[in-house]
Amino acid sequence: MVKSALVLVALGLAVSQIPAAYAEKTTGYVAGTKTSLRITEVNGKDVEVRTAKAFRVMARAAAKHGVDLKIRSGFRSFAKQAKLYKQYRKGQGNLAAPPGYSNHESGRALDLNVTNPKAFDWLQSHGATYGFHRTVPGEAWHWEYLGDEDKDAISRPDRKVKRKPKHDS
Ligand SMILES: [Zn+2]
Numbered sequence: 001m002v003k004s005a006l007v008l009v010a011l012g013l014a015v016s017q018i019p020a021a022y023a024e025k026t027t028g029y030v031a032g033t034k035t036s037l038r039i040t041e042v043n044g045k046d047v048e049v050r051t052a053k054a055f056r057v058m059a060r061a062a063a064k065h066g067v068d069l070k071i072r073s074g075f076r077s078f079a080k081q082a083k084l085y086k087q088y089r090k091g092q093g094n095l096a097a098p099p100g101y102s103n104h105e106s107g108r109a110l111d112l113n114v115t116n117p118k119a120f121d122w123l124q125s126h127g128a129t130y131g132f133h134r135t136v137p138g139e140a141w142h143w144e145y146l147g148d149e150d151k152d153a154i155s156r157p158d159r160k161v162k163r164k165p166k167h168d169s
Contacts, residue, residue: 023049029078029105037107039075047074048107051145055110058130067122072141073111076104095139103135108144 028037028048038049047055051074059069076084081102087093096102103109110132114120120140127133131147134140 026075026077028075028107029100029102031106032100035106037075039107042071042074045071045074046076047071047110051075051107051110054131054145054147058127058132061126061130062119062122065122067119068116069119069123070113071110072113073104074109075107076102078105081105095136103144108146109135110143110145111139111141112143114141 023038023040025036026039028035039046040049040052041047042052042055055069055071062069078099081096081104082099084093084096085098088096099105104111112119112123114123123132123134123143127143131145132143133146134142135144136142
């Protein structure tokens with residue numbers, strides 16, 4: 001009796017710790033190496049949970065300035081990246097890193113809708129404050145969340161983050 005009551009309490013605790021937002025485990029890649037990560041949904045797009053959290057904070061701040069930030073592409077599976085890479089190699093798509101090497105597979109990269117120049121200008125001025133940096137020259141839409149590995153960049157938004165652009169898109 002006491003034992004089953006304890007099990008029920010434990011179950012109750014476990015259930016209460018499930019975050020309200022949907023999140024699921026999946027396989028990502030960091031520099032060619034498999035990694036386990038968790039993804040959630042933002043506006044119907046798969047996004048790694050830490051990147052999603054940071055994006056939501058940034059999007060709320062942008063909205064206060066009348067800027068609507070939208071994700072066009074977030075987390076990508078190996079298969080999805082392989083498809084994009086194939087298209088790129090055929091000359092049919094944007095620059096794409098080989099499968100296993102895109103930061104869309106590590107969960108850090110987001111392609112944002114910057115067709116409205118107001119959105120791009122806002123990101124240039126404020127993105128770094130929220131840990132987001134533009135890392136691929138020539139891809140105004142590609143932003144990466146580096147907040148948790150590069151805290152200095154958050155407090156100093158003007159700081160340039162040096163990344164190898166070749167494998168980041
Ligand atoms: Zn991208």
